[in-house]
Each structure stands twice: as C-alpha cells, then as structure tokens.
C-alpha cells in the first residue's frame with residue numbers, strides 16, 4: 001500500500017482521519033506554541049522542539065564537524081524552544097556509524113563550542129536561549145563503529161537476532177558489563193553538564209541497548225526477566241545522574257511500545273501483538289518521575305524493523321517496504337501514545353513525536369494537541385532537517401510554508417542506512433544531493 005499526502009487544508013486532513021476512524025484535531029491558534037514552559041531553573045522559550053536527528057558528520061573520533069555546526073546553527077536561527085541534540089555515543093564501540101558523535105574527555109571541548117555557538121546564534125536572532133539537551137546513547141545490537149555490524153546484545157531474541165545476523169552462540173553482555181555501561185552513562189552526563197548542556201536524555205527507545213533491556217524478558221540475572229529487573233539499569237542510570245548532578249535536567253526518550261510480535265517485546269499486548277499495551281510503560285514513567293526525570297519524549301517502534309511505526313512516510317527507503325497502513329494511522333498512534341503518557345503523568349512535560357508527515361499542517365496539529373493537554377511540547381524530526389525555520393514561521397503566526405516542508409521521501413533515512421552523513425536531500429539539496437548521488441554509486 002502506498003498513501004501519499006495530498007491534503008489542501010487542515011480540515012481536509014482531519015476529514016481523511018475521520019474517514020479512517022481516527023480523531024485528529026487541528027487549530028490555527030498558534031499562540032499556544034509560543035508560550036514559555038518552566039523546567040528546573042530555566043524557562044523554555046516556546047513549545048516547539050527540534051527532535052534528535054543524527055547527521056553522522058563527526059570528525060576526529062567523534063567531535064562535532066563542520067556540517068554538525070551548520071545543522072545546529074540553522075536550528076538555532078529557526079527559533080525552536082528546545083534543541084534536542086542527536087544521539088551521541090557514550091563509548092566509541094557504541095556508535096552505529098563511524099561518524100557518529102562520541103562524548104568523552106577528548107571531545108568534550110568541541111561539544112562545549114557547539115553549545116555556545118548554538119545559544120549565541122539563537123540569542124542574536126531571537127534574544128532567547130534554547131534549552132539544549134544532549135541525547136546519550138549506546139547503540140547495542142545496532143552498533144557499527146567501523147561501518148560493519150558489531151552487535152552488542154543484552155538478550156537473544158528470535159526476531160532481532162535475525163535482523164542483525166547473530167546466532168544463539170553469540171555472547172550477551174554480563175551484568176558486570178552493564179554496570180560498567182551504567183557508570184559510563186553517568187560520566188558522559190557529567191561531561192555533558194561540563195559542556196554546557198541544560199539536560200541529558202538517557203536514550204531508551206528504538207531498540208538500542210537500554211530499550212532492548214526494557215524488553216529483555218528472556219534475559220536472566222540482575223537486569224532481565226521481571227519488570228523490576230528489566231527496568232533496573234535505566235533507573236540506576238537516572239538515579240546516578242540525578243544524585244551527582246542535581247541541577248541538570250534528566251530526560252528520557254522512551255519507546256511507549258516497540259510494536260513487535262516477539263518474546264522480548266515492550267509495550268505490546270500479549271493477546272493482540274499488533275496493539276500497544278501501556279501497562280508497563282505507564283508504570284515506568286511513574287517510577288522515572290519519582291527518580292527525578294523532568295522531561296519525557298515519547299516515540300515508538302524501531303527504524304530497523306518497523307520504520308513505518310517510527311516515522312510515517314509516503315515512500316520507503318530503497319529496497320524498503322510500503323507502509324502497511326495509512327500514514328495518518330501511524331501519526332495518530334504516535335500522538336495517542338504521547339497523550340496517554342501525558343494524561344497519566346500531568347506533572348512531567350511530554351514531547352509528542354511524529355509531526356513531519358503532516359507537512360505544513362503539523363503546526364496546526366501541534367496547536368490542537370497542546371491546547372487539549374495531549375502533550376506539552378511538539379517535536380519535529382525530519383521537518384527540522386528540511387525546514388529548520390519551521391518554528392519561526394509558526395510563531396510569527398504565518399504558518400508553515402508548503403514549499404519548504406519535508407515530503408517524507410525517506411532519502412535521509414536511506415543515507416543513514418548506507419552509512420553516510422545525512423540531511424535533507426530535497427530541501428537542502430545544495431549540500432545533500434551530491435552526498436546522495438555519491439552514496440547511490442557505492
């Protein structure tokens with residue numbers, strides 16, 4: 001099945017959603033998006049968020065490179081209230097691409113320059129300071145530090161072992177190794193604080209290491225099996241960071257559901273494996289809030305197995321699959337997952353994901369969702385690659401311009417898949433069309 005975006009107004013989009021049995025709302029009262037939000041000792045200048053989006057353009061063992069600086073300066077000049085810096089590995093072997101950013105004592109000064117430059121650029125343009133969060137990651141089974149797969153796994157799983165080509169004899173991380181990784185997350189958080197970030201995100205989504213652990217029902221030992229044990233490492237990391245760096249905001253980008261039918265699943269109904277079951281995810285966010293998590297960013301699925309759940313698209317990557325559902329269903333699922341968590345936990349601001357498929361009407365969907373308390377912040381991923389000034393146009397009241405929006409063509413994902421640096425091939429073609437052409441020849 002292939003469904004292309006073809007709507008001329010928010011009303012038409014809402015009507016299409018109704019026809020599919022969904023209830024998506026839109027509002028052109030963009031004022032709500034411009035409201036500040038107090039978080040810790042800071043005020044976030046508005047409710048629009050640049051989602052974490054890897055560019056894979058690090059240099060010298062993981063420092064931000066020229067294209068990294070370019071990307072964040074474009075975001076800063078675009079006006080979003082939160083800039084959520086991309087997945088940054090806590091260890092060189094935990095990268096999913098040789099050019100992924102790595103935070104350690106050798107690269108920290110370059111990160112400090114990046115945060116300074118980002119805040120300065122936003123100040124010069126808007127007289128505001130964006131809230132800067134660094135996403136810290138361990139890529140786990142999707143690690144490819146030298147360009148080839150070097151999986152680091154927490155549990156064997158029928159579905160995911162096949163995805164990365166490992167068999168039952170492949171080694172699994174020991175509890176001691178996980179504890180060392182926990183402490184490394186702690187050290188990376190300290191370095192993020194030193195570099196000037198306002199917050200860190202302990203990434204627990206998309207089936208990277210900490211997300212795999214949440215689902216590790218068939219793991220034995222301290223960090224697998226029961227709910228308490230599977231969620232234990234993430235909670236220990238949060239407690240460690242909160243105790244050692246009390247003024248740093250700790251955020252978690254969390255899968256509300258993996259939506260994968262397998263023995264080691266997270267947030268999936270055992271009776272209906274195609275449906276989310278939020279019992280454990282709701283319990284986890286309550287536990288995380290008690291430990292001091294101040295911000296949640298809700299997402300779902302994994303780009304390695306069910307990308308249509310993770311990022312609804314018109315067109316798949318080359319050799320990918322056409323989405324088995326209307327993309328509006330994917331967008332609606334992501335909105336509903338964030339709404340369920342926000343309703344359950346009103347005190348902790350939730351960032352909603354999945355806005356880019358809606359093109360120029362994404363801002364109107366955000367205005368509706370925020371004014372109806374479905375989440376407190378709206379995150380834009382591919383849209384920020386394509387249209388870094390989306391926030392400026394929304395906050396000025398003009399709305400987003402159709403000729404600038406992401407068209408969900410998956411070319412940026414394709415670049416990522418082949419191990420290249422990535423960005424918007426369509427709207428930032430001067431830089432990324434030649435990169436795409438070169439990658440296509442490989």
Ligand SMILES: Cc1cc2nc3c(=O)[nH]c(=O)nc-3n(C[C@H](O)[C@H](O)[C@H](O)COP(=O)(O)O)c2cc1C
Pocket residue numbers: 051052053054055086087135205253299310311312353354355356357379380381382383412413416422
């Ligand atoms: C090229 C690319 C890179 C991404 N990098 C990250 C990342 O670093 N961290 C993360 O949590 N999600 C990452 N994502 C997922 C996005 O943040 C976002 O959740 C997804 O694209 C859906 O939101 P959208 O519809 O606004 O694009 C990436 C997605 C793409 C296409």
Ligand code: SF4
Pocket residue numbers: 382383385386405406407408409410411412413423424425426427
């Ligand atoms: S290449 Fe550009 S237009 Fe295509 S999906 Fe990525 S950000 Fe959107």
